[in-house]
Amino acid sequence: MIAPAPVRVLLAEDQVLVRDSFKVLIDATPGLVTVGEAGTGTEAVFLARQRRPDVVLMDVRMPGMDGIEATRRICAHPGTAGVRVLILTTFDLDEYVYAALRAGASGFLIKSATATELLAAIRVVASGEALLAPTVTRRLITEFVRRPERAPAVRALDGVTPREREVLTLIGGGMSNAEIAEHLHLTVGTVKTHIGHLLTKLNARDRAQLVIAAYEAGLVTTSR
CATH class of the missing domain: 1.10.10.10 (Winged helix-like DNA-binding domain superfamily/Winged helix DNA-binding domain)
Known part of the structure; x- marks a missing residue:
């Protein structure tokens, strides 16, 4: 039986240590693989179009083009129409969450999430579902x-x-x-x-x- 192709993940995070931690975790998990790393929104858009990942793990606050605008450009471009964006945020950034969803993001993950929650979130978004818990929706x-x-x-x-x-x-x-x-x-x-x-x-x-x-x-x- 042929194993399914791994979920391809692009990391967009300006803090190198955080990005490296995500990469180690994802690459050590069966069924997931990182296909690129971006430190700015501009790099994220470029790499999304070049490598067409299944999921972009997108930070909001990055130098230059932020994660909201990067999400909008990725979701609006025909070449990356199938790419899903999972926003990384904190509870005190609800304003940015709303803007990201309007831009086309498929959901968001709180930065205090555990490693298990992060991996599960990537799989949920990759499967075509939205990661938007009812309690967070209400908030x-x-x-x-x-x-x-x-x-x-x-x-x-x-x-x-x-x-x-x-x-x-x-x-x-x-x-x-x-x-x-x-x-x-x-x-x-x-x-x-x-x-x-x-x-x-x-x-x-x-x-x-x-x-x-x-x-x-x-x-x-x-x-x-």
Whole structure:
């Protein structure tokens, strides 16, 4: 039986010691391999286009082009359309998390995470899922809904059915698939089907972008 190809990871982190630690950990883990190291956002964009990794582990604060702009350029470029970005952040940087998700990131990881959590996060994002825990989703949305000066772009929901709108609202509120199923008296399979339709209709890469769509459509309010 042929073993599956390893998940290819690009490291974008300006602190050399931190970057080296990530590299040692990833390369020592079966099924994962680093394919490049970047110390700036500019280098991250260049290497992403050149080596087309499965996942970019992206720090936010880097000299020159920051991780947000680098994420935007990677996710928007046709040559790196399949590259997933996992943002490294801290809880006091929710503002940057939101901007990164809007830029196309598939999720984020807290810098205080354990080695096990880091490796799991890389695999989750590489598989095409969004790494956005419900509790963190609630914190993120609450933070921005309470700031009227940070008005989101208006998101149209053309073609979205009333039921899909309900599902999108609950996703924006941070509910998991199981919680949505229970709330709407549906099966988890039906919820997944609705989510699939939402991804297509809203041209969203993953669940993380559906959270942003719910926020930008005004479906999430301070009362939720």
